[in-house]
Amino acid sequence: xxxxxxxxxxxxxxxxxxxxxxxxxxxxxxxxxxxxxxxxxxxxxxxxxxxxxxxxxxxxxxxxxxxxxxxxxxxxxxxxxxxxxxxxxxxxxxxxxxxxxxxxxxxxxxxxxxxxxxxxxxxxxxxxxxxxxxxxxxxxxxxxxxxxxxxxxxxxxxxxxxxxxxxxxxxxxxxxxxxxxxxxxxxxxxxxxxxxxxxxxxxxxxxxxxxxxxxxxxxxxxxxxxxxxxxxxxxxxxxxxxxxxxxxxxxxxxxxxxxxxxxxxxxxxxxxxxxxxxxxxxxxxxxxxxxxxxxxxxxxxxxxxxxxxxxxxxxxxxxxxxxxxxxxxxxxxxxxxxxxxxxxxxxxxxxxxxxxxxxxxxxxxxxxxxxxxxxxxxxxxxxxxxxxxxxxxxxxxxxxxxxxx
Numbered sequence: 001x002x003x004x005x006x007x008x009x010x011x012x013x014x015x016x017x018x019x020x021x022x023x024x025x026x027x028x029x030x031x032x033x034x035x036x037x038x039x040x041x042x043x044x045x046x047x048x049x050x051x052x053x054x055x056x057x058x059x060x061x062x063x064x065x066x067x068x069x070x071x072x073x074x075x076x077x078x079x080x081x082x083x084x085x086x087x088x089x090x091x092x093x094x095x096x097x098x099x100x101x102x103x104x105x106x107x108x109x110x111x112x113x114x115x116x117x118x119x120x121x122x123x124x125x126x127x128x129x130x131x132x133x134x135x136x137x138x139x140x141x142x143x144x145x146x147x148x149x150x151x152x153x154x155x156x157x158x159x160x161x162x163x164x165x166x167x168x169x170x171x172x173x174x175x176x177x178x179x180x181x182x183x184x185x186x187x188x189x190x191x192x193x194x195x196x197x198x199x200x201x202x203x204x205x206x207x208x209x210x211x212x213x214x215x216x217x218x219x220x221x222x223x224x225x226x227x228x229x230x231x232x233x234x235x236x237x238x239x240x241x242x243x244x245x246x247x248x249x250x251x252x253x254x255x256x257x258x259x260x261x262x263x264x265x266x267x268x269x270x271x272x273x274x275x276x277x278x279x280x281x282x283x284x285x286x287x288x289x290x291x292x293x294x295x296x297x298x299x300x301x302x303x304x305x306x307x308x309x310x311x312x313x314x315x316x317x318x319x320x321x322x323x324x325x326x327x328x329x330x331x332x333x334x335x336x337x338x339x340x341x342x343x344x345x346x347x348x349x350x351x352x353x354x355x356x357x358x359x360x361x362x363x364x365x366x367x368x369x370x371x372x373x374x375x376x377x378x379x380x381x382x383x384x385x386x387x388x389x390x391x392x393x394x395x396x397x398x399x400x401x402x403x404x405x
Contacts, residue, residue, distance in 0.1 A: 092143030
């Protein structure tokens, strides 16, 4: 049973592979929003839901909520994606300049910082469903025309929604359709947009690929990604390309379409091509580790995870995933090293505490195991099914369960 638990943890942790953790921002960490007395403040979803509810009324407060959702669950793509949108909405001048492709805005420090959130989200989930893009488009129109709050704003939003649905360029209408879950409409609109905006064809193919993935058509997904890669490879080298449009990321997408079907060899080849495009693209090593584990090659899995940790040792998720893989292989002492680093990097992330407790138990270090289990109880959700097991283990170790902070 213990091996099964560790195997499931490793598998779940390898579903995603983020760039650097948000721990680097902890010195500037915003205050946690007050979610109310009944809220479970160890649940990332609680902060995300609150953020969405505040997004149009108070985007800065929404951004703070999304920040904490990402800290609590650094495996989840939606919080960094949503935080980027909220921060753009909180700065109308930057939003208009960026959306209008004004170079001093698109290449500004602030814009690049926000684009790094987009890249993080896509590395976590390259097929992220962009459920908030329609709100960003509406905020752009409001900022562009200087519309404030009040009754006039409500009327403007009505006409803006009609414009986005019926009269905007096909690509913009497609983005709105995706936000509303109108997948067939989005595919048709993106198809028309390719010929209308040839300079944006690569990204349009990527967006269309994500819709095909959403409706479960993997062959069409890969075809669109191949077209996008071809466009990017033939693009003028002087053309400005956003960081999150990397060819390595697109190969990552292709690899996932195969890996999730259990077609491990073409998945491995795609992840290898991602590294050929960008040797620093550490998520490819994590995915290669996942493929190696799936075929029973633990040595290769550990080797790939070690390479990922060398490239991004400051990422709590990479450290935790590597630690879990080491634990599954029975290398408990080595696992503790990486899991301790994960806790140091992101102390609000509950899973590493649990894995540390298991590893320390295996090493016979009961005092350390009890401390880690208490850390898990303090940071886990009340609804986490493992909490009861951890409390039983603490009782067996003769240690009190501890309390939440």
